[in-house]
Amino acid sequence: MNDAPLAVVLAENWNYLVVITLMMSGLxxxxxxxxxxxxxxxxxxxxxxxxxxxxxxxxxxxxxxxIITGDPDTLYSNPLPHVLILTAIVVGVATTALGLALVLRVHAAFGSIEEDEVLAMKAEDGLPLLRRVAGGEDGE
Amino acid sequence: MTGLMVNICLLALLVIIVVMVMRTHRLFAVVVLSGAYSLICAVVFVNLDAVDVAFTEAAVGAGISTVLFLAALAVLPANEKQPPGAHTLTSNLAALVIVVIVGGLLIHAAFDLPALGDPNAPAQVHVAPRYLVESDEVLNIPNVVTTVLASYRGFDTLGETIVVFTAGLGVFVLLCGATRTARHTATKDERQGSGRDEG
Structure with missing residues (x-):
């Protein structure tokens, strides 16, 4: 690392530091x-x-x-990451939708969306997901 | 300089929102906070010159995915169950150790990245200049992001469409399957009466 003061190093890398914090919080x-x-x-x-x-x-x-302005002196940011992320945002929403559909299915089958409760119920009777209907199995 | 200050403040706001998401147990609040998170992300994108990404994030990230979560919450329970103390501590500790180790390694690696906005960074010098020069001359479309998305990387976008279609199909099958299995089991129960085996 170079000898620049800590504030400068922090400001230069602030985006990366925040990205890592957010990523680890999500994880x-x-x-x-x-x-x-x-x-x-x-x-x-x-x-x-x-x-x-x-x-x-x-x-x-x-x-x-x-966005090309026609002025040859204009400096542009890199368009390639923008394109990749446009694709990723749309794919991200598709995965979220699929995940929510799975959660709804788990809720219909187990009557709960808490992972530990669902796992406990599965360990108890070992029924496959497709045979389950919420409430029906619990009452017996 | 103002741009940099705005950037620092907005990113700090994102961290605050994520901490609130962690601490809240009402799922409705969690979903609305994640909508706000997406919207602030969109503002950060504008600040970093990614206008196309910003309006996609505002429409899709803050709009559609919040609506999807709210629609799901209409059926799902509204609160997260808080498990008893001892159990949370041990499971959180394991997660915390993993997260701190991975985060520490990533931060260590991040200091080797080129500084934000460096025009000579490797990411800036490879294909992007060609796109910027050719886009207007060859294809007559001033918005370079559009050109790259639809022309240079058109097959990427085709692949994206296939992924979205498959996901839509998956959602359809999962949700229809749920109601059909319920109905199927119900009629089977009726037919067999109480003669059904346990387990």
Missing amino acids: FIVISRSNLVKKLVGLSIFQTSVFLFYISVGKVAGGTAP
């Missing part, structure tokens, strides 16, 4: 919380932190949005 939510909806929110926080990282990498100091 922490996914690992430690047992509620499935909260896990999905954690996953989307993780995802968005990756978007932030890509867009930060594409930034050019003094640049502007990559």
